[in-house]
Amino acid sequence: MLKKRIHGSITGRWLVNSMGIVLAVLLVVDVLALVIFSNYYANAAEQNLTTKLESVISPLSRYQTASGLASEIESTVTEFDEKEKYELIAISTSGEVLLTSSGFEPSDWLDLGGYEKALDSSDGEYCETLTLSSGEKVMCYTVILSSNQSEYGALMLLTSIDLIDNQIFRIGVVLSISLLAIILLMLFAGLSFVRSIVVPVRQMCDISKKYAEGDFRERIDPKTSDEIGELAESINYMATELENSDKVKNEFISSVSHELRTPLTAIKGWSETALEMSDDPETIQKAMKVITGETERLSEMVEELLDFSRIEDGRFTLNRETCDILAELGEAVLIYGERAKSLGIKLEYFEPEMLPFVYGDRARLRQVFINIIDNAVKYTNSGGTVSVEAFEKNKEIVVLISDTGVGIAPQDLPKVKTKFYKANHTRRGSGIGLAVANEIVEMHGGNLTINSELGKGTTVRITLPITEQF
């Protein structure tokens, strides 16, 4: 479980991927540095030994006679002045130790294999590292004294390399401590960096779950202004929008229910009245009129809801043909003429002589005009005016529907075309009429814009492209 958590988490992945690689690289560098250092010291020691022995051997070449050479070798070995650091050994031609600079007999501790190997080598030299029986590590350099008549066959120079080993060990310790310090530093810095991402991400996860459950009360505190802070801001924005749309959706359901209930109440009421007064033809006539009107209103509303759902899931299509929209506009004005009059609203129609044709869906365009005129009448108080006009401008047909009604507040104006949005709750309506109208106009390649001033009135401007086909 813990293993799974570590592997699945950002911290775990960072530990395995980044820190794992860094650790491996640092280890390789550490080992490489140690190898390079020990090689360097070994080479330096060998170089030093070679130079020293050569400085001992080179004066010997002056001696031509065997006795002269032998006595010079003897004096060189016995009087060797760096006895503390080196041991100089003279070896006989048969491979036995004849003289040592320290004066001790070395046969018990020294392996003379180096002499044999120097004899076998092409240049008559051999350098090796030996561990003495005392446990001390020495470097041993042997040079064959070639073509001389004396009993001396070779000179051997030894020096302890324990110091070098100590030095390398110390370097190893320093490197390991530095490595550990670097790893701890990186771990600390990396973990606090990873925490600065993981902690807010976890918080966002928890809060998002609450949002998913419909609880939008909490907000994330964007502590930084980096990408994580931006993400927190976006989530907060999303929560506000979700909360709003949740509110709008609830309002929509309640207003639609209310909208449906009003005509149903009227229908129920008038049906009961008609039943009770079945012998009064005048009441029955009136009841039937109301019931028919309210049923029509109900079916219009259901149609609007169905259109809206078709728009939402992309099933909304147009039956386009070349049409004269003046007929549709005229019909919409006619439908509202009576109602406006009964509400004390003046409905003016500035009908043009003729308009170019539009390639569109007659029924849908009529639906748009009805919707906008319905809004204009609905949001205008008694004594107000609704005016409708249409004209051609810049190869477009423009339809203006203006009213002297309640108007729309500036903060609501950008939102009234969005679905479910109701700026005014005092009048009936579901808040989807303008959204549907706007969609239909845009599907025709046109535009629906609204200008309004609170308390003064509203003008809806619809533009539709003129058809090229006849």
Ligand code: ADP
């Ligand atoms: P509704 O069915 O609520 O009228 P609409 O989508 O048709 O829904 O309109 C959305 C909102 O736009 C309305 O709630 C109303 O506040 C505002 N509105 C639309 N037309 C007018 C208008 N002519 N005058 C004032 N407000 C309007």
